[in-house]
Amino acid sequence: MRFNENAIRPRQRPRPLRLAALRCAGSLLLALFFALACPASLRAENVLQREYEIKAAYIYNFINYIDWPQNAFPATGGTITIGVVGQNQFSAALEVLNGKQVKGRTVALKQITDIKDLDQCQIVFINASEKSHLPELLGKLKDARVLTVSEIDGFAQQGGIINFISEHNKVRFEINPDAARQLGLNISSELLKLAKVVKS
């Protein structure tokens, strides 16, 4: 039994048409599968955006766990205004909050372009891009009944109230309760339980 392995038909067997048709049909089915599976609103989601979506949802939740003094809100209109200082993807993530109802008020978003507008907000988020302007911004807000939120290292230690931090692939936050108390903001113990408490 030698030299006869693979020694089969000298001519190649014609490839059956049925198999070719099957492969072609398979390819078209695959393409169709994805065409149908992808909704018209297919949107690629950046991993960074996921982080900002979590932060936006946190800010929405914070409203339920923080009490502002009555004079923090305008006499007329039932809105709670979130001001954003600086530009980045967080603006897009915050858009989902626009118009939502919370604690009987409607959330309104405002891009802050003039520092004078800061005290018209009840919440101000300071983007990491504004790190160099932080002392000036916190100085402007030191007497305003405004919940300051940021993602800048050392923000809460410098007098800010809530700062987002990254821990083990999760978004966590620091709270400076003394800074909140000085402005008359009352933070619930449930929120403080989850936070890393820091001092100025």
Add this chain to the structure above:
Amino acid sequence: MIHSKILPRHIRSSSSALIVLVAWAAISVSVRAADSDAMPDMPGMSHSSKATDLTGMTLDELYNMNVVQLNVLGGHTHCSGQLMFGYDYTHTHMSGLLEGTREISAAKAFSEGFGTVHTSMDMDMHMFDVMYAPSDYVTLMAMVPYTQMSMEHLKSDGTRFTQHTDGFGDADVMALWTVYGNSCTGGNRIVLNAGMSFPTGAIDARDHRDGKAALPLVPLEYLMQHGSGTYDLLPGITYLGESENWSWGAQTIETVRLGRNDHDYRLGNEYGGSGWVAYAFTDWLAPSFRVNGKVWQNITGADPALAANTTPEGRPDLRAGSRIDALFGINLFAPKGFLTGNRLSVEGGLPIYQDLKGPQLGTAWMISLRWSYAF
């Protein structure tokens, strides 16, 4: 067929898979472009793409939510809207003839009537995959492999030769449905897998007899073919779990062959199971350990073109077996910075148990490198 004579073999075998990839890319690009055009701008606010609303989640859920999913071994799933492209390179080295759990010599195989035996085989597989999650509960996946195989032969007269083949394999599509838990929040999850394998891989791979260019092309054995030639069902179930630093999971995926292919045979069904655990030392580093098990059946029917083949690998009744592999891996993530969304994994291992209906070529070791990018 006319095109069979004009186009080189590897191009013919890959044309179907290429159609799939091009169609998928075209759909993705066009839909994404249309979507970005349709996005209205809010006064005073800027954005790159519409965000997902997570305000329905509680503080505790947000507190425990992973930014980047850590559990990526096995049939992992994605959050709504996430798209992931992956590339997997696996090198498998097979050597040694096994009968049951014992290795036998080539001389013993020759004494059993075989004229030629395979002494080793090296396979390089390049797998391209794409995953898209239309919702937090459903992830769709498509995979196309490209394989390069090289097999060493020993004839009973002591001569040796090598045969090669390369080409695209069968393309798989799969829907992963999270029936328990949530892909975004992590924690314990159960995912049902429903997939189908399409016969895009060649079952008529050939090379020159005795590996000599002067000799005619002959069909290669079942092991050297790139596809099954049949539509196959891929049902399965996956369990995924996560804690602060640990991730773990278990998965079983079956390959159920439907009908016979055009060469009048059907590969045996395959029943696979795996379990894994990974520990994240940091946000970017997680070593892992995985155990893979697989049981597969003999071929039903036979390729008439292999009737005169005298190797064990040409026998449809000597294909069944079972194997358990132990694999160690290193998984690197990029949670921040310009590499955000990138993952790189290296995993290597070897069988700790093999029981083959033989003589059949055993597996010696395997190593894989995986890169993926989610955005």
